[in-house]
Amino acid sequence: MRNKFTSYLLIILVIVTVIRFYIVFTKKDPDIKLGFFSGTSVIQETNQKLTVEIHGGNASVVKVLITTDLFSDYKYGDEISFSGMLEKPDNFKTDQGKTFDYINYLKKDGIYFLIKNPKIEILSSGNGNFLKSILFSAKEKFLEKMNRAIPEPESLLMGGLILGEKSSFSQALRQSFVNTGTIHIVALSGYNVTIVAEWIMKIFGAISFVPKNFGIGMGIFSIILFVLMTGGSSTAIRAGVMAVLALYARATGRNYDAGRALVFAGIIMILINPLLLVYDVSFQLSFLATIAVIFLSPKLEEYFYWIKWAWLRDIVCVTFSAYVFVTPFILYQMGNLSVVALPANILILPFIPLTMILGFITGFLGLIFFPLAIPFGYISYAFLHYELGAIAFFSNLPFASFAIPNFPLILVILIYLFFFYKLFWKSLKKATI
Numbered sequence: 001m002r003n004k005f006t007s008y009l010l011i012i013l014v015i016v017t018v019i020r021f022y023i024v025f026t027k028k029d030p031d032i033k034l035g036f037f038s039g040t041s042v043i044q045e046t047n048q049k050l051t052v053e054i055h056g057g058n059a060s061v062v063k064v065l066i067t068t069d070l071f072s073d074y075k076y077g078d079e080i081s082f083s084g085m086l087e088k089p090d091n092f093k094t095d096q097g098k099t100f101d102y103i104n105y106l107k108k109d110g111i112y113f114l115i116k117n118p119k120i121e122i123l124s125s126g127n128g129n130f131l132k133s134i135l136f137s138a139k140e141k142f143l144e145k146m147n148r149a150i151p152e153p154e155s156l157l158m159g160g161l162i163l164g165e166k167s168s169f170s171q172a173l174r175q176s177f178v179n180t181g182t183i184h185i186v187a188l189s190g191y192n193v194t195i196v197a198e199w200i201m202k203i204f205g206a207i208s209f210v211p212k213n214f215g216i217g218m219g220i221f222s223i224i225l226f227v228l229m230t231g232g233s234s235t236a237i238r239a240g241v242m243a244v245l246a247l248y249a250r251a252t253g254r255n256y257d258a259g260r261a262l263v264f265a266g267i268i269m270i271l272i273n274p275l276l277l278v279y280d281v282s283f284q285l286s287f288l289a290t291i292a293v294i295f296l297s298p299k300l301e302e303y304f305y306w307i308k309w310a311w312l313r314d315i316v317c318v319t320f321s322a323y324v325f326v327t328p329f330i331l332y333q334m335g336n337l338s339v340v341a342l343p344a345n346i347l348i349l350p351f352i353p354l355t356m357i358l359g360f361i362t363g364f365l366g367l368i369f370f371p372l373a374i375p376f377g378y379i380s381y382a383f384l385h386y387e388l389g390a391i392a393f394f395s396n397l398p399f400a401s402f403a404i405p406n407f408p409l410i411l412v413i414l415i416y417l418f419f420f421y422k423l424f425w426k427s428l429k430k431a432t433i
Contacts, residue, residue, distance in 0.1 A: 013267045021274035029112050030062045037115065038083035042127045043076055050074055051111065052082070065089075065106060065114040074120070076136040077128025084118025095175070097405030098335040101279065108275035135228060139163065145366025146359060149377025154384035158359045160186030161352065162226065176395035178334075181323070181341025184285070185352060220244055222353075225360065241265050259294055262287075281333055285326060292325035293318055295423050312350070319345050328415045331407040338401045340394040347390050355383040 032054075041052035041064075050066040066082060068074065089111075091102050106112070126133065143163065147155045156169060169186075177183040227240040266287055270276055276283040297318050304320075307313040323342055331337055338344075358380040366373035394400055 013264070013271065017267055017271050017274065020271055021277065024274045025278075029107075032062060032086070032113065034086050034088065034113075036083070037086035038081070040079060040081045040123065043074055043078045043080060044128070045076065050080075051109075052080070062113065063109070063111040065111050066118060066120070067114065067116045068120070074122070075125065075140075077133050078125050079123045079127050080120050081123055082115065082118045082120045084115040086113055086115055088112070089114050094335070095403075097403060098333075104275070104279040108273065108279040141367060142363040145370060145373060146363040146377075148370065149362050149366055149373045150359075150381050150384065154381050154388065157186070157384050157388055158355070158362075158380060162356050162359045162363075176391050178336055179338060179340075179395040179401040180344040180391050181330075181338030181401075182344055182348060182391055185348070222356070241269075259291075262290055262294065284329065284333075288326050288329055289322045291423075292321040296325055296419075297321040299423070315350050316346055319349055325419065328407075328412045331404055332409060332412045335403055335405040335407060336401055337404050340397060340400050344390060344394045348387050351383055351387060355380065355387065358383065 037054075039054055041054060043050050043052060044063070045051040050068060052064050052066060053061050054064055055061060064086070066084075074080070089102050089106055091099055094100050106114075128136075143159060146158060150158055153173060156173070160169070174183075177186065223240045223244055227237055269283065273280075300321055301313075301317050304313045304317045307316060320342065323345065327337075327341075358376055362373045362376040362380050365376060
């Protein structure tokens with residue numbers, strides 16, 4: 001009876017989601033006159049780019065992305081006056097020859113217009129949501145203390161690992177991550193969060209006197225901490241939800257329940273924002289990586305028994321599963337095939353959980369009493385230096401990666417149909433008998 005109710009509920013949610021997707025997808029863009037624009041607004045998000053809200057036609061509120069220079073010191077909740085040329089975003093070509101759909105990438109977050117390098121004046125501060133203000137302020141102070149204890153470029157990698165900060169990455173450093181298939185470790189997606197949280201759980205689970213539930217709790221706690229430290233952005237929340245589901249499945253062995261929860265979570269997210277399904281690469285990558293960790297990894301485990309150490313076997317199995325499952329998607333979306341991704345990830349990922357823990361400790365001790373953070377900063381630096389060295393080594397190999405700008409969509413569909421057939425066909429066949 002329970003399974004029937006769940007199935008009916010799932011069907012209803014899918015129908016409602018399809019209807020909502022159609023309504024949102026066919027909705028007309030806000031009608032605002034382009035050209036010179038001046039106004040005042042409160043900053044909703046900060047980085048090199050600021051998100052503000054302006055009033056459009058029919059008294060509607062429209063989000064605008066403002067591009068500033070790298071050294072601008074604007075904060076969430078600042079009320080600003082600004083003036084510049086209001087324009088629509090354009091799609092652009094990536095280094096791999098792919099056309100990046102920047103228009104719809106912004107549209108999924110409700111952003112339809114942008115202003116490049118306007119004249120800005122801060123009118124007042126502290127006008128944002130109280131909780132978000134606290135989170136963003138804590139994040140800024142945390143990064144400041146951590147960066148004092150860990151020199152560059154190692155501090156840049158740490159900021160990417162624990163907070164998804166990539167704005168200060170040089171083009172060369174960013175490309176080295178792409179070439180080695182390790183860009184996921186500095187992205188706000190479920191790919192790295194799932195794997196990192198799992199190894200935090202494994203580390204505590206390997207200690208004989210520590211209860212199993214404590215290890216699971218530490219994994220989930222690391223996810224919550226990650227989401228909070230990023231300021232509770234929607235991208236981080238989505239990644240956190242996916243990671244918790246994968247962690248729950250791996251910890252309890254209840255793949256079916258976790259898989260069903262994953263489907264419900266995905267449908268609810270799409271119901272809230274239907275454009276995620278088509279235009280949010282982070283959501284898509286999170287969903288695929290979580291499926292790999294929940295369903296594919298247990299099936300591949302038997303093929304890795306030749307690895308003597310159980311902890312290394314688990315790492316290789318999960319890494320290989322996620323890599324295999326997301327590669328067709330990455331080829332289609334990004335047009336980049338990294339030949340060295342698997343060895344690079346295997347050499348780096350075992351150290352990422354400990355590196356992140358050391359980074360959190362360094363930042364928090366820096367907030368309390370900075371001299372306490374210095375020893376942990378040195379240890380963090382050693383791990384980060386090794387990880388950057390491994391990435392640089394693999395990236396500099398002449399055959400490290402290949403650009404495949406026109407990987408056919410039909411081939412991607414066929415590959416995933418094969419994956420889903422191998423993973424779920426027997427279970428579906430049994431359920432229908």
